[in-house]
Amino acid sequence: MKVEVRQLRTDDDCLSFSSGDAALDRFFHKFAGQNQFQLHIGTTYVAVHEREILGFVTLSSTSITIEHLSKSARKRLPRYPLPALRLARLAVARKSQGQGIGKQLLRATFRIAQEMADRTGCVAVVVDAKANAVSFYEQFGFEPVEVVSGELGDRPSPLPMFLALGSIPRE
Amino acid sequence: MSEVTQISATISPETRDLLERYVSAHGVKKSHLIETAVLHHLSALDAIPTDLVIPPAILVSRTTGKLILDRIETPEPPTPAMRVLYEG
Numbered sequence: 001m002k003v004e005v006r007q008l009r010t011d012d013d014c015l016s017f018s019s020g021d022a023a024l025d026r027f028f029h030k031f032a033g034q035n036q037f038q039l040h041i042g043t044t045y046v047a048v049h050e051r052e053i054l055g056f057v058t059l060s061s062t063s064i065t066i067e068h069l070s071k072s073a074r075k076r077l078p079r080y081p082l083p084a085l086r087l088a089r090l091a092v093a094r095k096s097q098g099q100g101i102g103k104q105l106l107r108a109t110f111r112i113a114q115e116m117a118d119r120t121g122c123v124a125v126v127v128d129a130k131a132n133a134v135s136f137y138e139q140f141g142f143e144p145v146e147v148v149s150g151e152l153g154d155r156p157s158p159l160p161m162f163l164a165l166g167s168i169p170r171e
Numbered sequence: 172m173s174e175v176t177q178i179s180a181t182i183s184p185e186t187r188d189l190l191e192r193y194v195s196a197h198g199v200k201k202s203h204l205i206e207t208a209v210l211h212h213l214s215a216l217d218a219i220p221t222d223l224v225i226p227p228a229i230l231v232s233r234t235t236g237k238l239i240l241d242r243i244e245t246p247e248p249p250t251p252a253m254r255v256l257y258e259g
Contacts, residue, residue, distance in 0.1 A: 042225050060227075061227075063228045064228075064229050064231060065228060067231065082239070088225045103256055107257070124242075139252035140250055141247055141250045143238065146231060149229075151229075152226070162238075165246075166242075167247050171257075
């Protein structure tokens with residue numbers, strides 16, 4: 001089955017998508033398009049097969065600031081705050097789960113982070129992992145981070161995790 | 172708003188730099204900029220559902236910050252799952 005990962009389009013049929021996670025489905029049905037086409041605060045990429053949406057990932061650029069970072073430590077950094085790519089939400093359609101769609105979306109995310117690094121700077125990918133997805137991200141090297149502020153407002157609270165760009169192979 | 176009052180707030184040096192640069196470039200008063208920004212922010216929070224908001228910045232603890240800097244300077248090698256992901 002040929003699966004393409006591309007940006008969400010205004011004529012995509014979002015409402016037919018069902019991952020089984022009510023919060024993620026609600027976000028995708030009602031807000032992913034608004035998020036991208038009107039507010040420009042995040043971009044959603046979809047995995048599609050013959051126009052059917054099999055999964056989505058919503059990305060946003062972000063910056064990481066470290067609490068009480070000394071001036072000398074800050075001076076050693078080429079850019080500060082640290083630019084990063086945030087994977088805010090990822091879901092796979094219920095009938096396509098277990099077929100590698102999530103991994104394809106993750107690889108597309110890594111490619112975008114590398115492009116961002118080349119164009120404007122990016123040191124890491126940060127993911128807001130739902131409890132049942134933590135082990136999925138851990139296998140790729142993501143590590144939990146302690147966020148003081150800037151967490152998503154989702155409930156239950158996702159676990160913020162971090163992966164340095166240098167740990168991701170180049171395409 | 173006929174009356175004025177004073178507040179004080181602790182902010183990061185980076186935010187302060189942004190503030191200073193903006194008022195210098197645009198010739199506006201700091202107090203005007205801050206009040207306008209707060210009103211815009213509160214208005215946006217009212218208008219946008221919580222689950223639509225992706226905060227633009229993340230503040231991490233000092234311990235986590237040290238880990239992040241270590242990983243950026245000396246990245247861990249790709250995990251076996253990562254290597255498999257890139258073999259396909």
